[in-house]
Amino acid sequence: MRGRICVVLGLAAVAGLGVGVPSASASAVPPTAASAAAAQGWSARSSDGKGWASGNSSFSESAGLRVTGSLYDARGTRACSWVKVRSLSDKLKYRTVTFRNCSSTPRAFSVRAGYVLKTEAKVCRGTSTRITGKCSGWRLVWRQGG
Numbered sequence: 001m002r003g004r005i006c007v008v009l010g011l012a013a014v015a016g017l018g019v020g021v022p023s024a025s026a027s028a029v030p031p032t033a034a035s036a037a038a039a040q041g042w043s044a045r046s047s048d049g050k051g052w053a054s055g056n057s058s059f060s061e062s063a064g065l066r067v068t069g070s071l072y073d074a075r076g077t078r079a080c081s082w083v084k085v086r087s088l089s090d091k092l093k094y095r096t097v098t099f100r101n102c103s104s105t106p107r108a109f110s111v112r113a114g115y116v117l118k119t120e121a122k123v124c125r126g127t128s129t130r131i132t133g134k135c136s137g138w139r140l141v142w143r144q145g146g
Contacts, residue, residue, distance in 0.1 A: 040057050049074075050134075070106040075104040079127065082124045082131050087120075
């Protein structure tokens with residue numbers, strides 16, 4: 001008898017009959033990682049304030065994490081601005097990507113980090129060939145789980 005009542009109530013819920021059981025469309029569906037992790041903004045500035053970067057990070061289930069942004073360099077400086085983006089993989093190894101801007105116009109950059117645990121960025125000052133110092137601390141760009 002109980003088996004028949006459960007089947008009848010289950011069919012009523014599927015058919016959308018209001019028998020006291022909520023329908024499938026009204027049930028709460030937990031958000032996926034893609035919908036929960038909408039584009040998150042971030043920014044970082046070098047310690048001397050002459051270089052800065054800002055951007056967004058977005059996660060998709062098909063491609064993983066993608067970090068995009070712009071690197072700015074102050075006018076009238078002979079040095080260059082650098083941004084370092086590092087990602088911690090699920091194998092606990094860091095992958096670092098570096099971009100340089102030596103002009104006063106913003107330079108766009110994009111990093112496909114893939115499936116990572118967290119991503120951080122920092123902005124530094126340097127010459128046209130290497131970073132010489134005056135870096136910001138590592139700024140959190142994205143972390144798995146929010």
